[in-house]
Amino acid sequence: MILVNGECREHIEISDRGFQYGDGLFETIAVINGQPVFLDRHIDRLNAGCRRLYIPFPGTELLAFEAQKISEHSSNAVLKLILTRGSGGRGYRQPDVIQATRVLSLHPFPDYPGSYKEQGIVARFCDTRLGLNPALAGIKHLNRLEQILARAEWTDPAIQEGIMLDINGHVIEGTMTNLFYVKNHTLYTSVLTFSGVAGIIRGILMATSSEQGIFALEHIFTQDELLSADEVFVCNSIVGIWPVRQIENIRFPVGEITRQLQNCLAHFQNEAASGGL
Amino acid sequence: MILVNGECREHIEISDRGFQYGDGLFETIAVINGQPVFLDRHIDRLNAGCRRLYIPFPGTELLAFEAQKISEHSSNAVLKLILTRGSGGRGYRQPDVIQATRVLSLHPFPDYPGSYKEQGIVARFCDTRLGLNPALAGIKHLNRLEQILARAEWTDPAIQEGIMLDINGHVIEGTMTNLFYVKNHTLYTSVLTFSGVAGIIRGILMATSSEQGIFALEHIFTQDELLSADEVFVCNSIVGIWPVRQIENIRFPVGEITRQLQNCLAHFQNEAASGGL
Numbered sequence: 001m002i003l004v005n006g007e008c009r010e011h012i013e014i015s016d017r018g019f020q021y022g023d024g025l026f027e028t029i030a031v032i033n034g035q036p037v038f039l040d041r042h043i044d045r046l047n048a049g050c051r052r053l054y055i056p057f058p059g060t061e062l063l064a065f066e067a068q069k070i071s072e073h074s075s076n077a078v079l080k081l082i083l084t085r086g087s088g089g090r091g092y093r094q095p096d097v098i099q100a101t102r103v104l105s106l107h108p109f110p111d112y113p114g115s116y117k118e119q120g121i122v123a124r125f126c127d128t129r130l131g132l133n134p135a136l137a138g139i140k141h142l143n144r145l146e147q148i149l150a151r152a153e154w155t156d157p158a159i160q161e162g163i164m165l166d167i168n169g170h171v172i173e174g175t176m177t178n179l180f181y182v183k184n185h186t187l188y189t190s191v192l193t194f195s196g197v198a199g200i201i202r203g204i205l206m207a208t209s210s211e212q213g214i215f216a217l218e219h220i221f222t223q224d225e226l227l228s229a230d231e232v233f234v235c236n237s238i239v240g241i242w243p244v245r246q247i248e249n250i251r252f253p254v255g256e257i258t259r260q261l262q263n264c265l266a267h268f269q270n271e272a273a274s275g276g277l
Numbered sequence: 278m279i280l281v282n283g284e285c286r287e288h289i290e291i292s293d294r295g296f297q298y299g300d301g302l303f304e305t306i307a308v309i310n311g312q313p314v315f316l317d318r319h320i321d322r323l324n325a326g327c328r329r330l331y332i333p334f335p336g337t338e339l340l341a342f343e344a345q346k347i348s349e350h351s352s353n354a355v356l357k358l359i360l361t362r363g364s365g366g367r368g369y370r371q372p373d374v375i376q377a378t379r380v381l382s383l384h385p386f387p388d389y390p391g392s393y394k395e396q397g398i399v400a401r402f403c404d405t406r407l408g409l410n411p412a413l414a415g416i417k418h419l420n421r422l423e424q425i426l427a428r429a430e431w432t433d434p435a436i437q438e439g440i441m442l443d444i445n446g447h448v449i450e451g452t453m454t455n456l457f458y459v460k461n462h463t464l465y466t467s468v469l470t471f472s473g474v475a476g477i478i479r480g481i482l483m484a485t486s487s488e489q490g491i492f493a494l495e496h497i498f499t500q501d502e503l504l505s506a507d508e509v510f511v512c513n514s515i516v517g518i519w520p521v522r523q524i525e526n527i528r529f530p531v532g533e534i535t536r537q538l539q540n541c542l543a544h545f546q547n548e549a550a551s552g553g554l
Binding site: 002004009010011012013014016017018019020021022023026053054082085090091092093094103105110128129131132133134135136141142143144145146147148149150151152167175176194 | 279281286287288289290291293294295296297298299300303330331359362367368369370371380382387405406408409410411412413418419420421422423424425426427428429444452453471
């Protein structure tokens, strides 16, 4: 099922600037027991992205209503919300009056093996480097060619994620996840000033870590620092937290802090799935 | 009129990766007297972009046939050719078998005043900086948010183009044009290794300049170097060459080399418009 500006449709106008230029934003939201999980946070991030791109925000109530309506009969699904600048304008110039296009679509929940969450995944380093784009860093916009090129580097099903560095050699994130590591009981994740997407789960983990007695830092780090970590994990709204048990030929244990944060996140998810938002 | 994979349509599937991720390429081609001008060069660049993005190239003959068919009854128009990775795949991962989507659409030729070509245009420096993305630099891909943010910076109709710097402060290009300047009888344009689009007209001018007795160089330069130029111009496939008569409050004459290259380009365009390709 797909809702385009509130109506059931399968198609979009070719003139839509989302298609013409990738001129828009998106959110990928887990639906559990008919509830879009962390919906308030996703809508807040979309709103923040709208401010960065000067796209008029359709309003929290409208988006929440449509998201809940499309999700209500699904036990488990992925809800994708795309918001574009709509049609019009002349070339790159936006129209004087912007009528944003919102597209909500429901997709099957991916059938990842339970072992990914329990025993962890295998990751590789991608050759494709993330550019440095401060104007776009942090937000979840529709210009995603770098991630596509990185994900096209491997087809081996034994590898579940690719880790991307920026052009300066700093580790930024996975192709579809944010990356964390633990070293000497401190939790580190990348600074996203020049590249990367500030994920919802990343935000939740950074906010909750101090309550959990875990000291967490945004940090600029290299491959070597990552490979000397005590624990490594990746996260996003669909997979939750996946421990990383191997990067290239280096192995990592599934450590205590990773397990603690998995439990903590599962608790938040259950709350969100039963109570709404 | 719009042709989608050879059929008349106004819409595209929402699942198309062009809409989902900006996963594709485009060309903007001038149509004069029913002929797409420099069509062979546009198709060659699209082919080069396909190799960079691993999108299967639909073939020169098919694209040329469709481009000529859609253009044949137009005296003056703009032909836009979009090629995407089509639908399918899982998230950023491309499908095992890629069925590219090609979209050809015809648009009215913009009604730019003749004075832009004769007396020149006024340009400003944009605040939005181009990121450094070597994986994507040079090709005309569908990830164009930087250009949209830059073009949204001004609405004053007295300013016709915005000049974009990269995050290191090097001058790269206009929001919709490539940029050249002349200093001491030498022609300079930006190096496009980290940012920017290698335009068709830029390529023609670089190739023809030595035949014209003009020494031309790709060069890394700053705002100050540009502002000390003897002549400045911008170019693209639709506007041809526009002299720049003013940047911010600095004025430039419309110089001899700019006029010489305008005449040379007009000659090539007339040849292409009368003889095909």
